[in-house]
Amino acid sequence: MQRHPERPLSIYNYTEACVYAHEWTPVTMACRGLVVDDSSGAVLARPFRKFFNHDQPGAPDLRLDAPATITDKSDGSLGVLYPDGAGFAVATRGSFTSDQARHATAVLRSRYPDFVPPAGHTVLVEIVYPANRIVLDYGGLDDLVLLGTVEIGTGRSSGPEAVPDWPGPVVERLPHRTLAEALAAPVRESREGLVVHWPDTDVRVKIKYPEYVRLHRLTFGLNARVVWEFLVTGQDLAGWVAPLPDEFHRWVDSVVAELTTAVEARAVKIEQAYRDIVAELPDGWTRRDFAERAARHPERAFLFLRLDGKDYHPLLWQQVRPSADRTLHKVGRDDMTEPSEETA
Numbered sequence: 001m002q003r004h005p006e007r008p009l010s011i012y013n014y015t016e017a018c019v020y021a022h023e024w025t026p027v028t029m030a031c032r033g034l035v036v037d038d039s040s041g042a043v044l045a046r047p048f049r050k051f052f053n054h055d056q057p058g059a060p061d062l063r064l065d066a067p068a069t070i071t072d073k074s075d076g077s078l079g080v081l082y083p084d085g086a087g088f089a090v091a092t093r094g095s096f097t098s099d100q101a102r103h104a105t106a107v108l109r110s111r112y113p114d115f116v117p118p119a120g121h122t123v124l125v126e127i128v129y130p131a132n133r134i135v136l137d138y139g140g141l142d143d144l145v146l147l148g149t150v151e152i153g154t155g156r157s158s159g160p161e162a163v164p165d166w167p168g169p170v171v172e173r174l175p176h177r178t179l180a181e182a183l184a185a186p187v188r189e190s191r192e193g194l195v196v197h198w199p200d201t202d203v204r205v206k207i208k209y210p211e212y213v214r215l216h217r218l219t220f221g222l223n224a225r226v227v228w229e230f231l232v233t234g235q236d237l238a239g240w241v242a243p244l245p246d247e248f249h250r251w252v253d254s255v256v257a258e259l260t261t262a263v264e265a266r267a268v269k270i271e272q273a274y275r276d277i278v279a280e281l282p283d284g285w286t287r288r289d290f291a292e293r294a295a296r297h298p299e300r301a302f303l304f305l306r307l308d309g310k311d312y313h314p315l316l317w318q319q320v321r322p323s324a325d326r327t328l329h330k331v332g333r334d335d336m337t338e339p340s341e342e343t344a
Contacts, residue, residue: 004096007084008038013094014050016238019249024050024058030155033080033093045082045091045122046152051204056250060203064180069159072172073193073206074126074145079104081123088117090125090144100127107144112167121149123163126171146170157202182207222248224322227255232317255322263316270302270312277303 001010012031018024028050035045052059077100079090089096090104104127108115117123129142146160146168160170176182179196193208230237241252277293278285287307294303305312 002095003038004084009044009082009084009096010036010038011091011094011096012036016242020238020253022057033078033091035080035082035091043152045080046150046155047078047080047093047122048124048148048150048157048204049155051206053206053208059205060201062179062205063198064183065178066198066200067177068179068182069197069199070174070176070179070182071147071159071195071197072174072191073195073208074128074147074171075192076126076128076145077104077132078147079125079127079144081108081117081125087113088115090127092127100132103127103129103132104144107142112144115165115167118149118163120153121151121162123149123166125168141169144168157197157204159197222252222327223324224255224326225324227252228259228317228320228322231256231259232314259317259320259322262320263313266316266319267313270299270306273297273299274303274306 001012003010012034014028014031018028030046030049032050033045033047034043036042037044054062077098078093079100080092081088081090083089088108090101090108092098092101092104095101104125107129124147125144126147128145130140146163146166148157148159148171149162150157159173160166174182174185174194176185182194182196187209191209193206195204195206197204227237229235230240237252237256241249277290277297280293281289290307291304294300294307297303302312302315305315
């Protein structure tokens, strides 16, 4: 939760811990920029519920032949319009004051000062401008692209057709009538992917093109060596991963688990070997007694560090240092899943 710097408002956003633990509930899925009046508790702005990539845990069943609305997946930042006492402003998924939120609010007030969202609804936009480029190059586009609305009282969402008087650009709607038709169509060049919305159930799912995922990996230079360096140096890995798209989080989590498991398993063996040697030594044993046995052991370097009370874990971490060539792009699709902050 973050408070507005000037108004009695709070904005709620799911945390990185929620993403890693897959703690998706109706509450966490609703908190993607939920704006609340602190004095009354009233919800003033309600975003789209969290929705997933088609191959992520939490994704809905893919209803190939059910009537669906297919729109472009824009490569920018989600913007949530909310009333701030001076008209309307734009927040991003978890902030009133992010660079994207401030820029979008300035665009809204300078370019569309007379726009008022439909009563009882929150308008959602994609914030696109050159300095906010993620991967795709939209040229000089600097605008708010209408995505749709959410009815605040019910959470029911609609596409951009629900805001016929929106004065700015609107997300591209594709001609496909079902998901099956969309999947059969050629991949569009220089596009992130698709958003599929089944109006009857009000369920959405993202489908990202493989080339976009590859380009995003190149853009951010993500590889196993980078993950290892964050772990070894104690830097904030979760904070660094947070802006990346959903596809990268599960892969990073798997690299962390693999490296940590390898180090911990090796440490267990070293500790067991140390205990075994000590158990065999006579009362009043000396370092020489220990050395006679430890010198023949394959873990002898670590055993002497253990004997001297020194932490051998840094050396273990050096020995599990992975190759920089190991990237998400070189593993299977089953290794891909969850979040981003501004790019979600």
